[in-house]
Amino acid sequence: MKVGIIGGGAVGLLTAANLTKGNHQVTVYVRREEQKHEINKGGVSLIPEHRIFPVKALLLEELRQEDVIMIAVKQYQLSEILSSLQSYSNIPLIFLQNGMGHLELLRPLKNSHPVLLAVIEYGALKHDDHTVEQTGKGLCRIASLSEASATSRQIIQKLTASSYPINLEEDWYNMLAQKLVVNAVINPLTALFHVKNESLLKNEHLLWLAGKLCQEACEVLGLSTGESWEMVKRIAYQTKENYSSMCKDIEAGRRTEIDAISGYILEKAQCDLYYTSFAYRSIKALEMNAGGLKDD
Numbered sequence: 389m390k391v392g393i394i395g396g397g398a399v400g401l402l403t404a405a406n407l408t409k410g411n412h413q414v415t416v417y418v419r420r421e422e423q424k425h426e427i428n429k430g431g432v433s434l435i436p437e438h439r440i441f442p443v444k445a446l447l448l449e450e451l452r453q454e455d456v457i458m459i460a461v462k463q464y465q466l467s468e469i470l471s472s473l474q475s476y477s478n479i480p481l482i483f484l485q486n487g488m489g490h491l492e493l494l495r496p497l498k499n500s501h502p503v504l505l506a507v508i509e510y511g512a513l514k515h516d517d518h519t520v521e522q523t524g525k526g527l528c529r530i531a532s533l534s535e536a537s538a539t540s541r542q543i544i545q546k547l548t549a550s551s552y553p554i555n556l557e558e559d560w561y562n563m564l565a566q567k568l569v570v571n572a573v574i575n576p577l578t579a580l581f582h583v584k585n586e587s588l589l590k591n592e593h594l595l596w597l598a599g600k601l602c603q604e605a606c607e608v609l610g611l612s613t614g615e616s617w618e619m620v621k622r623i624a625y626q627t628k629e630n631y632s633s634m635c636k637d638i639e640a641g642r643r644t645e646i647d648a649i650s651g652y653i654l655e656k657a658q659c660d661l662y663y664t665s666f667a668y669r670s671i672k673a674l675e676m677n678a679g680g681l682k683d684d
């Protein structure tokens with residue numbers, strides 16, 4: 389299939405490499421000429437194997453017809469790119485963002501495109517503009533936000549390969565909400581303490597705090613705490629060597645996705661959430677200390 393991926397960051401490059409491994413024809417749409425040049429010159433390099441995949445790169449304004457488009461920009465970068473998708477109605481769109489803050493933004497697209505949502509349970513680490521590493525194990529889960537159509541099922545079937553295992557989920561809300569709990573626990577704690585995901589399991593005080601954050605998120609989202617807690621621990625273990633995307637954002641002085649994650653939970657809550665508010669405010673304070681919001 390011809391697959392377009394918007395965003396040549398950690399997730400975009402890793403997805404491009406994995407889909408090329410599965411014999412898809414992949415084009416990454418980027419926003420910088422130098423990244424376009426780097427990828428077209430040297431392909432995408434997957435480490436630690438240092439295997440190179442012949443991926444093509446174009447600027448987003450050069451977007452062309454694809455069989456499916458995957459969107460791998462940060463949640464707060466979505467609004468900028470949505471207008472580019474308007475001329476390509478009916479192409480299935482797969483959104484790979486963490487959090488749930490973007491759902492309202494995507495709803496209008498359902499009139500013009502099959503819209504699918506994805507959650508990624510492994511970590512991706514970008515080393516440079518064309519080099520990426522998968523950190524940890526896990527699945528990509530995809531569910532349809534539009535009515536689950538035959539087209540969506542076919543697309544997922546074609547994308548699934550041993551190099552890119554995908555689970556098709558029936559209930560998008562449950563899939564996204566469960567991953568939201570995972571991110572509301574792992575991301576702020578690892579970013580605040582600058583630790584790898586495994587620290588949540590090894591440090592009893594972090595584990596305690598993680599339990600509190602999990603409980604608050606589950607109450608708001610209407611999920612079973614027991615089941616979500618097992619999932620948090622499983623993903624922290626499977627990505628134990630990873631620094632979460634929020635930890636990496638704070639380290640790089642970039643804007644984080646805290647608004648789409650803990651911010652979303654606080655907005656939905658009917659009562660005070662002490663632990664989640666603390667996590668949210670602490671990350672906002674770190675962003676502010678870093679000099680504001682460097683989101684581009």
Ligand SMILES: NC(=O)C1=CN([C@@H]2O[C@H](COP(=O)(O)OP(=O)(O)OC[C@H]3O[C@@H](n4cnc5c(N)ncnc54)[C@H](OP(=O)(O)O)[C@@H]3O)[C@@H](O)[C@H]2O)C=CC1
Nearest residue numbers: 395396397398399418419461463465485486508511512633
């Ligand atoms: N990294 C991880 O381990 C995981 C990430 N996720 C989720 O995946 C999503 C993507 O994260 P991640 O890959 O880490 O983020 P990155 O910041 O690494 O990548 C985002 C990319 O989008 C590009 N971009 C932004 N705006 C545009 C635009 N207008 N046109 C073209 N490209 C654009 C950026 O370009 P530029 O390089 O020029 O800034 C950047 O390369 C997030 O929602 C994250 O929460 C989920 C699970 C794990």
Ligand SMILES: CC(C)(CO)C(=O)C(=O)O
Nearest residue numbers: 509510511627630632633
């Ligand atoms: C899966 C996990 C928790 C990996 O760290 C992630 O989603 C992230 O870092 O944003």
